[in-house]
Each structure stands twice: as structure tokens, then as C-alpha cells.
Amino acid sequence: MSNRFIDKLSGFASLSSAEVAALATATGAPRTHAAKYDLIREGDRPGPVFVMLDGWACRYKILPNGSRQVLAYLMPGDSCDLNVGLLAEMDHSIQTITPATVATIERADMDEIMDKHRGIARAMYLAQLIDEGTMRAWITSMGRRASIERVAHLMCELYLRARNIGLTLEPRLAVPLSQTMLADSLGMTPVHLNRVMKELRSSEAMTLQRGSLIIEDPAKLIRIAGFDENYLHRRLRRAI
Incomplete structure (x- = not known):
């Protein structure tokens, strides 16, 4: 089965065979979760980097009155929270929408991969910048469209x-x-x-x-x- 995470990063940088192998190893033991499963909740200590290999998920916040704001949709190939480990706790939650296959890469492992492989680091940073651009588009929609x-x-x-x-x-x-x-x-x-x-x-x-x-x-x-x-x-x- 194709690894959509590797496919996505390969679209942003020319990855060497060693870099592809490193990503394949890092995502080689995914878990399958049911729909509506919280991968991590607001207030939790930041965990590993989550990589969506199959299925959809979302970022969301729950307001004091119980209403919910969905902040982003995650599709196969997306990863999340590359640098959130710098924070003391999560400021939002991430939940599967459908049954989903999700790989986790521990922080230390992700840091090591990016230190050793410049192509992976470049592709990951580009993916994060595009995620931030998408968030800005959503803010614009909410405010002005x-x-x-x-x-x-x-x-x-x-x-x-x-x-x-x-x-x-x-x-x-x-x-x-x-x-x-x-x-x-x-x-x-x-x-x-x-x-x-x-x-x-x-x-x-x-x-x-x-x-x-x-x-x-x-x-x-x-x-x-x-x-x-x-x-x-x-x-x-x-x-x-």
C-alpha cells in the first residue's frame, strides 16, 4: 500500500532513497482508531507527531458553553504538531472523523530524522507553512466572506x-x-x-x-x- 505521507513530502522535495527509507521506518507501525477517537485532548501534555496514513481527522476546540469550533481537517498524508512539543500543554484537541490509520513518531525520533535528512526537514517545514496558510484562509473566510x-x-x-x-x-x-x-x-x-x-x-x-x-x-x-x-x-x- 502506498504511504501517502511519503508521497506528500516527496511532492515538496526530492527525497533520497535513504530519506524515503527513514520515513517508511518511522511510520511502519501505525495503529487503527475508530471514528470519533481523540488522538490528543486540549490540556494534555504534547505527544508525538501524528501522521495520517488513511482516514480523516480534525482539530477542534470546545467552548465553555459546550459548543465546538472545528479548526482544520486532516486528510491522508497530513501530519500535525511538528513543534508543539515546545509547549507545556495542548491548546486544542485532535479527533478522528472516520476510522483512521495513524502513525506516531516520537519527538526525539522526529528531531533525529530532520537533523540527519535535510530533504525531509525542508519538506516538513513546507508542509507546516502550507497548513498555516490554510489557517489564514479559514480566518479570512470567518471574518470577511x-x-x-x-x-x-x-x-x-x-x-x-x-x-x-x-x-x-x-x-x-x-x-x-x-x-x-x-x-x-x-x-x-x-x-x-x-x-x-x-x-x-x-x-x-x-x-x-x-x-x-x-x-x-x-x-x-x-x-x-x-x-x-x-x-x-x-x-x-x-x-x-
Whole structure:
């Protein structure tokens, strides 16, 4: 089975056979977790670097009133919390959305790998910078985009990220996200989100139903979202 983590990092830097072997060894004993399993919780001491090999996960925070804000979605190939070990405790939680295969790399092992292999270090830092760019795009959506633009923008992002890692080559994408979870990531109520989804469906730009996103008119969806993929830095892939 392909290791999507290695595939992703190989897209950011030309990795030597020794570097590929080091990554394969580091991620060679993954564990499978059920859906809705907390890999780590807010307030915990930071743990290892988590590497998603299969399945989806999310970062989230729980507010004092019990409501939830989803902060990011993690897809196969993504890793998280490269430098969070510098902190005393986690300031957010990470939970699987679907059954997921997750490898863990201990901090000392990750530091050693990056010290020995400059290509891996460069690729990891680039991946982290792109994650930070994605967070800035989400902040911009929450602060300045209208509801329909916000939803369309997230759908464009999820589709493009999935296509980049080979999860889909078609206009259809399996999206294992409930309307409640999407609402939690968009700062909307499920009722409001449902109205916006109906509006996007009526526009014939996209349809999201039963866990399946169908992009019917990519140009129209991009126009509605005002989507510019520059924050995903796809031009970095294979260009370094």
C-alpha cells in the first residue's frame, strides 16, 4: 500500500532513497482508531507527531458553553504538531472523523530524522507553512466572506486537497463530514448551512448529499467562492 505521507513530502522535495527509507521506518507501525477517537485532548501534555496514513481527522476546540469550533481537517498524508512539543500543554484537541490509520513518531525520533535528512526537514517545514496558510484562509473566510462564499470556498479547498493526494480524479468526492461538523467549521448553525447548501444546489454549482460532494460547474463554484488556490502552494510541488 502506498504511504501517502511519503508521497506528500516527496511532492515538496526530492527525497533520497535513504530519506524515503527513514520515513517508511518511522511510520511502519501505525495503529487503527475508530471514528470519533481523540488522538490528543486540549490540556494534555504534547505527544508525538501524528501522521495520517488513511482516514480523516480534525482539530477542534470546545467552548465553555459546550459548543465546538472545528479548526482544520486532516486528510491522508497530513501530519500535525511538528513543534508543539515546545509547549507545556495542548491548546486544542485532535479527533478522528472516520476510522483512521495513524502513525506516531516520537519527538526525539522526529528531531533525529530532520537533523540527519535535510530533504525531509525542508519538506516538513513546507508542509507546516502550507497548513498555516490554510489557517489564514479559514480566518479570512470567518471574518470577511459571506455565508455562501464561505461554504463554496471550503468545498473548493477540500476537493483540491483531496485531488492533490489522489483521493479523487473525478468531479465527485466522498466527504465524510456531517452538516453539523461542517457548520462547526464554518461558524454557522446547521439550519443556516442547510439553506446555503440548497442555494448552491439551485445554482447548479455543486451538490453535497449523503457524504458525496459533486462539483457540477467548477468555474461557477470558484467564482462564487472567490477561490484562489495560492495559499495551498501547489506550485511548490516538484518545483524545489
